[in-house]
Amino acid sequence: MPHTEEAWETMERVPAVRRRRLGAELRRLRDLAGLTSGEAAERAGWHQSKVSRIETGRSSVRAEDVNLLLDVYAVRDRDVRDLLRTLAGYGHQRGWWHDFREVLPVEYRDFISLETGACRARSMETSVVPGLLQTPAYAHALTVDVMPHLGRREVDALVDVRIARQTVLHQDPPLELTAVLDEAVLRREVGGPEVMAGQLRSLAEAAELPQVSLHVLPFAAGGHIGVTGSFVIFSFPRIADLDVVVLDHLTSSLCVDRKEDITAYAAAFARLRDRALPCAESAALIAGIGSEFSRMPRPTKEAL
Structure with a gap:
């Protein structure tokens, strides 16, 4: 799926290192939930490659995607959810x-x-x-x-x-x-x-x-x-x-x-x-x- 202009702008203003750290944290939460990347993708209604791109920081992440994955992993802690949304580039105005x-x-x-x-x-x-x-x-x-x-x-x-x-x-x-x-x-x-x-x-x-x-x-x-x-x-x-x-x-x-x-x-x-x-x-x-x-x-x- 091609990137929208909004997605490209988000990807540009979120440093690659932060995307990788976000991906690593989402992967850790998936492991804690006892799910494989394929199982997580199936529950989210995605292809497995999308979960892989997110976890390796190669793909920009929409706020809805972060929320959906956190729901799949049963993460209820509001502070953790807010922090991961911030790492994805949301929750703040453009720098x-x-x-x-x-x-x-x-x-x-x-x-x-x-x-x-x-x-x-x-x-x-x-x-x-x-x-x-x-x-x-x-x-x-x-x-x-x-x-x-x-x-x-x-x-x-x-x-x-x-x-x-x-x-x-x-x-x-x-x-x-x-x-x-x-x-x-x-x-x-x-x-x-x-x-x-x-x-x-x-x-x-x-x-x-x-x-x-x-x-x-x-x-x-x-x-x-x-x-x-x-x-x-x-x-x-x-x-x-x-x-x-x-x-x-x-x-x-x-x-x-x-x-x-x-x-x-x-x-x-x-x-x-x-x-x-x-x-x-x-x-x-x-x-x-x-x-x-x-x-x-x-x-x-x-x-x-």
Whole structure:
């Protein structure tokens, strides 16, 4: 059966990793119900291949399909039913980031969708300030440096997206963010001393929010597993098995959802956090480096 326009839009705004997790959860519930995929399909009035496509995340899922399968599996828990509908892309309005689809790669839209639906994020950053904590000036300077081929309107749009993402820290309930930052993040001069001074002041203010925990890995900590690259672990409400790891690359992001990989990244993050400075000492270091940038002379017009 061909996909309708609505189905294609739903499939586009639901990251593949979430479709796979939805399928895995539906398969688990089918197993608990003691049914084969053929028996489930027969009771739903479908062909067995449809159940297979849903369980492997290869097919978009309508709200009615999710409800029907949950009825077949005798799942009555309202929280579970609501969560699975949300994973399928229903229960919420179309994401605001869809309006920026002309400048946002699919991988970035998937990342924002995961970030928006998560209840907790654990972030390891080795090079730059996490997007959720960037100031507009820092975000603008970084975007220009990383993508010098973009025009002003595209740069402005990407900065707008970066700032709009930060609303998750102030929604009800807010996203809980635990970030481990390599000291290089604080000392890498993006946009000049004035921009960095403002960015570090903003970081210090963010560190005071109850939903934000910042830890700095000082250079004195030596080599650590985090130097191999940045990553984020997203956790979602009510079902702990839905954690997703996102790895950043130059032109895209890679989502990792194998249980053993997630366990390994979670353990690595815990080790990094333990090696990092406590929150209070991290805040003091951030403030101290920010003061260093504040005392640096501003560039003269001739230098500009």
